[in-house]
Amino acid sequence: MSSHSSSTPTTDESTDRTTGASDDAIIQTEIDVDDNSRSTDDAETIVRAERLNVYYNDDRALDDVTIEIPENRVTAMIGPSGCGKSTFLRSINRMNDRIPAASVDGELYFREKNVYDEDVDPVALRRKIGQVFQSPNPFPKSIYDNVAYGLRVQGKADEVDLDAAVERALRGAALWDEVKDQLDESGLDLSGGQQQRLCIARAIAPDPEVILMDEPTSALDPVAASKIEDLIDELVEEYTVIIVTHNMQQAARISDRTAVFLTGGELVEFDETATIFENPADDRVEDYITGKFG
Ligand SMILES: Nc1ncnc2c1ncn2[C@@H]1O[C@H](COP(=O)(O)OP(=O)(O)OP(=O)(O)O)[C@@H](O)[C@H]1O
Numbered sequence: 001m002s003s004h005s006s007s008t009p010t011t012d013e014s015t016d017r018t019t020g021a022s023d024d025a026i027i028q029t030e031i032d033v034d035d036n037s038r039s040t041d042d043a044e045t046i047v048r049a050e051r052l053n054v055y056y057n058d059d060r061a062l063d064d065v066t067i068e069i070p071e072n073r074v075t076a077m078i079g080p081s082g083c084g085k086s087t088f089l090r091s092i093n094r095m096n097d098r099i100p101a102a103s104v105d106g107e108l109y110f111r112e113k114n115v116y117d118e119d120v121d122p123v124a125l126r127r128k129i130g131q132v133f134q135s136p137n138p139f140p141k142s143i144y145d146n147v148a149y150g151l152r153v154q155g156k157a158d159e160v161d162l163d164a165a166v167e168r169a170l171r172g173a174a175l176w177d178e179v180k181d182q183l184d185e186s187g188l189d190l191s192g193g194q195q196q197r198l199c200i201a202r203a204i205a206p207d208p209e210v211i212l213m214d215e216p217t218s219a220l221d222p223v224a225a226s227k228i229e230d231l232i233d234e235l236v237e238e239y240t241v242i243i244v245t246h247n248m249q250q251a252a253r254i255s256d257r258t259a260v261f262l263t264g265g266e267l268v269e270f271d272e273t274a275t276i277f278e279n280p281a282d283d284r285v286e287d288y289i290t291g292k293f294g
């Protein structure tokens with residue numbers, strides 16, 4: 001292990017030891033990688049980009065990105081603002097199709113299928129690859145109807161026991177106990193953290209395989225953010241999670257693999273999270289992680 005290893009937790013004198021409170025985002029200068037991260041050696045690849053380029057008009061936002069994302073793992077995408085993280089996420093379930101200026105070349109496989117093949121239905125694809133956004137965005141409907149939405153749209157509401165499916169998704173999103181007696185109340189009346197878990201319940205109800213999360217905790221307070229982090233740890237038992245975050249502590253805590261993008265849309269390094277944070281191969285990654293730029 002190299003000399004800049006962060007395996008020893010930082011002991012900053014300003015940490016409040018009497019309460020155990022530590023604002024690690026502010027105080028810590030080194031990053032502690034979660035020891036519980038899962039090995040990705042034996043994981044199947046579920047999403048694979050091969051020389052993927054995305055342009056907005058003539059400007060290139062992703063530059064020849066090649067990457068293999070493991071199934072049932074958490075993959076974090078980090079990098080400075082404007083480096084193409086959201087663009088990459090949107091290219092996986094073809095949300096970029098909705099941006100008229102956007103065009104794509106190269107290949108993006110979901111399992112063995114190139115999602116840009118002509119016979120792929122983007123709506124069906126998005127059922128398999130769900131999405132959670134930065135700001136919680138429940139529909140102005142009841143909690144129940146928010147979760148049932150995807151199943152009804154798919155016409156599955158008759159096939160499945162809707163009540164059971166709603167309960168399962170809310171339990172899966174660690175929200176059931178808090179809302180089980182108020183399923184008819186508006187999703188908009190929940191707290192921000194509850195709303196984000198409701199959005200996760202809505203995303204998992206149609207039983208996707210991959211969940212894309214674009215900075216899902218950046219609008220939340222630390223307690224609510226921590227609940228989402230715990231939830232992500234559970235979700236990977238069943239799903240593949242690909243998460244964009246600006247919070248490097250968070251990437252280190254929750255992800256198994258980390259992809260580092262830098263300005264110009266270049267994927268500079270992609271490796272086990274511990275390697276990225278403790279022993280990156282590229283000097284630019286080390287500079288970014290230690291805050292020298294970005
Ligand atoms: N709808 C759009 N139309 C035109 N250009 C866009 C659009 N969305 C993104 N871009 C450009 O593409 C590049 C990558 O943007 P993107 O939003 O993917 O970056 P990001 O890494 O997610 O940034 P942030 O961390 O700020 O969210 C930027 O130069 C951005 O200005």
Ligand SMILES: [Mg+2]
Pocket residue numbers: 085086087214244
């Ligand atoms: Mg973004």
